Amino acid sequence: MERPMLCEDCGERQAEVHLTSIEADEMTTIHLCAGCASRRGLSSDAPQAEADEKPPLVDFLAQLGAPGYRTPEAVSTEPCPFCGISAADFRRTGRVGCSQCYVHFEPQLRGLLRRIHGSSQHAGKLYLSDATDISDRFGQISSMRRRMKRAIETEDFETAAELRDRIHELEVQG
Amino acid sequence: MSQAGAPVADHGLGWIRGGEEAEIVLSSRIRVARNLQGFPFPGRAGLEERADVAERIRAAVDRAESLESGFVWDIDSLDPVDREILVERHLISRDLIAGRKGPSSAALALARENSTGIMVNEEDHLRLQALVGGLELDLAWRQVDRLDEEIGALLPLAYHHQFGFLTACPTNVGTGLRASVLVHLPGLVLTKEISKVLEGISQVGLNYRGLYGEGSEVVGNFFQISNQTTLGKTEEDLIEHLGRVTGKVIEYERSARSVLLTEAPAVLEDKVWRAYGILRTARSIALEEMMNLLSGVRLGVSLKLLKTPRVETLNEILVRGQVAHLERAAGGILDEQDADVCRATFVRDKLAIDERDAGRGPADGSSDATAVDGPPSGG
Secondary structure, three states, X not given: OOOOOEOOOOOOOEOOXXXXXXXXXXXXXXXXXXXXXXXXXXXXXXXXXXXXXXXXHHHHHHHHHOOOOOOOOOOOOOOOOOXXXXXXXXXXXXXXXXXXXXXXXXXXXXXXXXXXXXXXXXXXXXXXXXXXXXXXXXXXXXHHHHHHXXXXXXXXXXXXXXXXXXXXHHHHXX | OOEEOOOOOOOOOHHHHOXXXXXXXXXXXXXXXXXXXXXXXXXXXXXXXXXXXHHHHXXXXXHOHHHOOOEEXXXXXXXXHHHHHHHHXXXXXXXXXXXXXXXXXXXXXXXXXXXXXXXXXXXXXXXEEEEEEOOOHHHHHHHHHHHHHHHHHHOOEOEEOOOEEOOOOHHHOEOOEEEEEEEEOHHHHHOOOHHHHHHHHHHOOEEEEEOOOOOOOOOOOEEEEEEOOOOOOOHHHXXXXXXXXXXXXXXXXXXHHHHHHHHOHHHHHHHHHHHHHHHHHOOOXXXXXXXXXXXXXXXXXXXXXOOOOOHHHHHHHHHHOOHHHHHHHHOOOOOHHHHHHHHHHHHHHHHHHHHHHOOOOOOOOOOOOOXXXXXXXXX
16 A cells, blocks of 8 residues: 655655645545645645645634634634644644544534534434433434334334333423 | 454354345445543543543443344454454454554454444544445444444443534544445446446535545445535435435446447457456466456346356455455465465355356356366367
């Protein structure tokens, strides 16, 4: 799998700068040599530099690092208090460090998620554990109804009965 | 109770027996990404935290009904060939075994009767997954959903009221679900319609890639199609969408094949028989060549130009013709040349067994079968 990668701009020199960006729904990586990277305004020494057209992830990360930048929701420039991940770590790996990052960087992440997924609101399975807050009882009930319907369709009557009981419990509580 | 450190043996190969549309759809896979509350994600966790997470998951695995009497392999203590075997069976990702310093606390739990399992401490703490034969996304989802319910009841999972299940990569957040099908599309490749179809696939919010996953070249006309987004839609919607698009792709592939059969039957037949002839007689064969020829034979079997081998045999060769599987069979490490020789022998034997089981050569009825073990009869 390891083969020398050539610069995508000049196609001659070995690529040294690898920029991963998430644009529209796609994650792309461009590979450039140092010369072409600096011509594009990118350099491995100056990770703050931006490409001509700022991809959303770079945009998002620039916001994290930009001094004085504040939205009304108080965009956080501090590292995550739980795992200590910084904007630079995120930029390098494309990964957040822990579940608290989603709370800590929430305002920025919401925008990023909307660009990646076209939505920032989960619509799938609800998680019902003792530790989860159960304020969204209506949502839970409708999710369980949906799963019960599917269970009946697939003749999984045991699961269907279990769900019926749980729905009943929630309705009684309400 | 699960068995730790049991031999890798034949586990996780149930998919090769096929399912709906097995001639075109090799397998359906679904995974969901989950993380434990209160621990940094594996990429950010220290050795002790990873070990702690692995231990908690291990305890839950022992109690999860779906995995009852199943297996658990600790990747750190697994023989390197066995690790590769698990990668070749698509039960663990290459990332899980990629050169980490020190112990990784990575593990694989696998059910006894099917390919439902959990990859532990990869990019996320848990990747719950199921791999089944043919176009059976609903079956795979039922298995994963059930395991998810069991694990979620035993372990507190990282969940956010707005973002859903939280994952290390923002591209997985929400449902954490990736559903994929592995399809064989030689008709579309030969009629040069494939780029249009692939373009269509990306336009409807799905991804495609080669058999070996991310960034890999397409080999043997095998394509993996999967959902791209994970947030904002229900699991059922994501799966149904992939299933519907796959159904369309199958339709296009079928019509491409019938065009080939009407417009260029001789060329097609020649291609299929040459592919079979080489696989049946070669004394040394590289993996990529084998995969490309298997594609020709699979097409021939599907169009009934060949009577043997069975689709199951083709699937099995695809798995066991890979290096680590050949090494396990040979009982030692093989260099490239030796592997090519072992591969050719393995393939010849497998095809011969199917010919014998069918009671005759792989004739199409219009021509005589080539002698099984002797030189070609000529003509």
